[in-house]
Amino acid sequence: DACFGRVPASFQLTAALDVPPFDNSSMDGYALRAADTPGRLLLVGEVAAGAGTLPDVVPGTAARIMTGAPMPPGADAIAPIEVVEEAEAEVVVPATEPGAFVRRAGHDTRAGEMVTLPEEPLTAATLGLLASLGLGELAVRRRPRVAILSTGNELRPPGAPLAAGQIHDANGIALAAAITEAGGEPVPLERTPDDAARIEQQVMRGAAEADLLVASGGVSVGRHDLVRDVIGRLGALDFWRIRMQPGKPLAFGAVRGVPVLGLPGNPVSALVTFELFARPLMRRMLGLSGGGRLTLPAVAHERMPKDQERRAYLRVRLARGTDGLEARPAGGQASSQLRPMASANALLVVPEGEPAAEAGRTYDALLLGAIG
Ligand code: AMP
Ligand code: MG
Numbered sequence: 049d050a051c052f053g054r055v056p057a058s059f060q061l062t063a064a065l066d067v068p069p070f071d072n073s074s075m076d077g078y079a080l081r082a083a084d085t086p087g088r089l090l091l092v093g094e095v096a097a098g099a100g101t102l103p104d105v106v107p108g109t110a111a112r113i114m115t116g117a118p119m120p121p122g123a124d125a126i127a128p129i130e131v132v133e134e135a136e137a138e139v140v141v142p143a144t145e146p147g148a149f150v151r152r153a154g155h156d157t158r159a160g161e162m163v164t165l166p167e168e169p170l171t172a173a174t175l176g177l178l179a180s181l182g183l184g185e186l187a188v189r190r191r192p193r194v195a196i197l198s199t200g201n202e203l204r205p206p207g208a209p210l211a212a213g214q215i216h217d218a219n220g221i222a223l224a225a226a227i228t229e230a231g232g233e234p235v236p237l238e239r240t241p242d243d244a245a246r247i248e249q250q251v252m253r254g255a256a257e258a259d260l261l262v263a264s265g266g267v268s269v270g271r272h273d274l275v276r277d278v279i280g281r282l283g284a285l286d287f288w289r290i291r292m293q294p295g296k297p298l299a300f301g302a303v304r305g306v307p308v309l310g311l312p313g314n315p316v317s318a319l320v321t322f323e324l325f326a327r328p329l330m331r332r333m334l335g336l337s338g339g340g341r342l343t344l345p346a347v348a349h350e351r352m353p354k355d356q357e358r359r360a361y362l363r364v365r366l367a368r369g370t371d372g373l374e375a376r377p378a379g380g381q382a383s384s385q386l387r388p389m390a391s392a393n394a395l396l397v398v399p400e401g402e403p404a405a406e407a408g409r410t411y412d413a414l415l416l417g418a419i420g
Pocket of ligand 2: 199200201242265266272313
């Protein structure tokens with residue numbers, strides 16, 4: 049269970065055993081010889097799941113058998129309990145085909161066979177599969193360590209009282225959860241004010257301790273936006289600003305070989321840019337590809353205006369309509385509005401160059417949650 053959500057070190061393995069390991073019954077019923085049916089057979093015993101010693105099913109006989117119990121020697125078919133009449137020590141059995149309701153050893157997997165696992169974090173089904181193959185241990189990839197830095201003079205920890213002008217740090221917590229969800233290990237740094245020296249100190253710590261650093265705030269054009277300069281000074285800035293809404297001031301660079309993403313401070317921008325940039329990057333570090341989310345076509349239920357110049361990721365709720373999925377705004381589309389982000393189950397992708405998502409038109413929707 050410690051492996052749940054982890055990424056296997058290898059997606060290929062060789063089965064050591066047949067699964068199932070022996071011929072067994074897929075029904076509660078009677079094990080018999082098909083050649084004896086239809087007919088009246090003498091009951092010679094009972095085989096439960098897990099039984100080690102088995103009765104011999106000689107011609108003219110049958111043995112009671114339970115689902116998953118091994119086929120007794122001599123028997124080649126199962127007659128389910130529902131079609132058999134049992135009286136005294138005998139059973140009356142209709143015509144039964146050889147092999148009926150018998151699960152052959154190795155019918156799921158043969159010993160020596162190559163088993164390919166899905167290239168995704170381990171799910172319940174994959175863990176069940178690995179257990180059925182007899183694995184008690186599995187080598188998994190290390191989780192990428194992702195340092196989180198919240199910057200801003202105004203920030204106070206959640207739960208703390210606020211003085212004039214202050215707000216609670218929402219990004220620190222939200223990004224930690226997003227990192228965990230993406231298969232990483234969050235490494236919280238010390239929240240800093242808009243102070244270059246303090247930011248530098250934390251960025252250096254992040255670069256020393258983590259595989260990726262995600263900062264939020266301080267990447268825009270204000271006089272107190274210092275994160276970008278710090279990245280440039282301590283390392284190199286690869287790009288700044290991107291034509292998307294929300295998230296325009298995104299900055300990306302590296303310090304001491306560790307990639308650094310400077311996310312915008314507005315909480316919706318921070319989460320959406322994390323989704324589009326940090327998540328795929330973390331998946332690459334884990335040996336996975338893509339963003340790990342489903343994209344589905346969805347029809348805009350109503351007109352949703354956006355910035356003409358930028359590609360928009362509108363916070364929407366998808367629901368099944370008469371002609372497939374319909375997208376309705378989850379609320380206001382300001383990048384400071386977390387409530388619609390929290391209730392959105394998708395981001396509707398509306399291309400740059402268009403002034404709005406138009407009612408009735410189909411767009412890609414990046415699925416974030418379940419569709420009710
Ligand atoms: P900035 O990117 O620093 O210009 O911040 C943009 C907006 O996001 C401002 O209104 C900030 O107060 C807000 N903000 C910045 N960091 C956070 C944070 N960690 N949690 C919540 N809001 C934030
Ligand atoms: Mg700021």
